[in-house]
Amino acid sequence: MSQYLLSVYEAEGSVQGAPATPEEMRAFMGRVIALEEEMDRAGAFVFGGALHGPDAATVVRGGTGLDKITTDGPFVEAKEHVGGFYIIDAEDLDAALAWAEKVVEATNHDIEVRPFRATGRLEDGH
């Protein structure tokens, strides 16, 4: 079993097809809740969350032993940003891609799938 990060990409400003009315919002929520329950039942859901936008982001720079500099804003100024993510357990890439397709269907957003190289706490002896 491997773990994958499914990043939900959003475009800045209003997005075509994004829920605009309360009814659409309810339908959107319904789809996402149903999907997360499905992930749970399949034992795929590890963690997930929705993020505030880039205007709530802060970057800390510096280096080991150097002064740290804190600045307002996202690390990379871009039209698209990660609006949320899932971490899932999946047998292989095809299984992860199948979940990603479902997330695209439920959220109407594009998804980037990335395998974890390692997970959990770094331990001695590695």
Place this chain on the structure above:
Amino acid sequence: MDDVERAFRVAHGPAVATLTRLFGDLGLAEDAVQDAFVTALDRWPRDGVPDNPAGWIVTTARHRAIDVVRRNRRGRELAAEIGRDGPTAAADPETSEPMRDDQLRLIFTCCHPALRVEHQVALTLRLVAGLTPAEVASAFLVGEETMAKRLVRAKFKIKAARIPYRVPDDAELPGRLRAVLEVLYLAYNAGADGAGRHDLRAEAVRLTRLLAALLPDEPEVAGLLALMLSDARLPARGREDVVLLRDQDRSRWDGALIAEGQALVLDCLRRRRLGPFQLQAAIQALHCAASRYEETDWAAIVRFYDRLIAVMPTPVVALNRAVAVAEVQGAVEGLRLLDELGSELAGYHLWHAARGSLLRRLGRRTEAAAAYERAAELARSEPERRFLRGQSETLRRR
């Protein structure tokens, strides 16, 4: 290419495929097969090429891979297990069930949609067709180092992202198979475009033949094979002059390839599951069936284009259809259809060339010359440019 080299190429795909299933590691499989080839290079010239070269390579590579995995702790159990696994090696690679599935697994892994297309092609030629990295590099006109990096990156992604080593299930198969066929057709066309890369064309045909044998129930594979064979009747398009279909010496076409392609097309027509490759092959078969250009059955060709455009509605198909329609309904109708495609194909030299041809037929010589001139400016190869400029100049001379 001598016997040993040929045997290596044929053995490479089945051997890597089987080793990958046994050890679950594409890189290890490739290295072990490489080592087995080195051993073979030493022994075969002395003892003769064995009856079943692929089987010999698999056995030797398996011992080699077991030696490698024994060196680490995790591998020891695996090695013991595989050592007990019995003689998979004695099997004939093209017919035995496990090896058949192994090869399909390898092909579908190399052509996985999570890999970019140029990586899919490179991996398929390297691992399935057994071309050396240098041969793959020269097939795609890139440096050896660039190609080596490309192969390393592709194999890294397979491993890191855990691209599975399996044959897609029935629901996924059509989409995944289309990707495989595109890769094979791309390899074929890369070979067709250069006389010096003839070998690549032959390899693409060999792989498509293999795939057709592995997936006998998929008519699109037979369709692609038929399309390749009917195209292969012509010499590779190299630096030679362009010769229009109308002017080709049909007695010089390769009759054996044509006959094989036409037999495949007939099978496809009987199966009645015509996809894009089968329809293109059927159109080619009709061209091949005419012993003179004037005998071409254009009405039948238009009917196949109608069906092709229904499943493959691209501007280039519409362009080819318009050219065929002009032969049946006349140049005015053909030109009308071509002009409808202007917004999509204004940058495509063959659209301008087709317009030039129909305008000339309608006696509109100045416009025809201008169309050929524009086509020449947009042409992608020197022979095409020379040919199109020649047409334009002939039209302007009088």
